Amino acid sequence: MFKPAKKFASDDEVKIFIKKKFDTWIIQSIEQTLVATRDPSGNKTSPLVAYLLLSCAIDIIAGFYGGRDTDTPPPGAIGKQYKDFVKAYMPSYDENELYTDLRCKLTHNFTLGKTLNLTNGKPDSHGLKDGDGREIKNFENVLNDFKAGVNKYFEDLLTKKELQENFKKRVSGLGFVDMF
Incomplete structure (x- = not known):
């Protein structure tokens, strides 16, 4: 079980801490990389x-x-959580397409599948098809939709018991980088 180096007065304090770190470390790192x-x-x-x-x-x-509490979850668990999050908080996206072509193919093989065409700086092309029938994803649109989804998730975290239990499970099992 994960034991944080930082002391938190409440579960709500942990949520606020992680949301702030998510916004500053993760979201801002993505924006600065672009x-x-x-x-x-x-x-x-x-x-x-x-x-x-x-x-x-x-x-x-x-x-x-999804409450991932181990770095060696059972086969299929990571994909299910990824797709479930996209379905719940980025509903205008095909969860299978993002998981397979963005997460698996781009992240692990530095390639794209046959369904996506990635671009940036072209918001009007987002969601359209290119000449080969691939759906165009404009980076800024995807990032803004993701940020909106993350904000909605943290709002839901305040009131939805299952999300609270999963959040606690994730924090207890794996922690978060700045909690060490």
């Missing part, structure tokens, strides 16, 4: 690393959502 990939003229970026971090961030919050 900015860092711009060429000096500011015209072009390569959002792949920012997409990788975003996919990892979905995985992290999905672990809190």
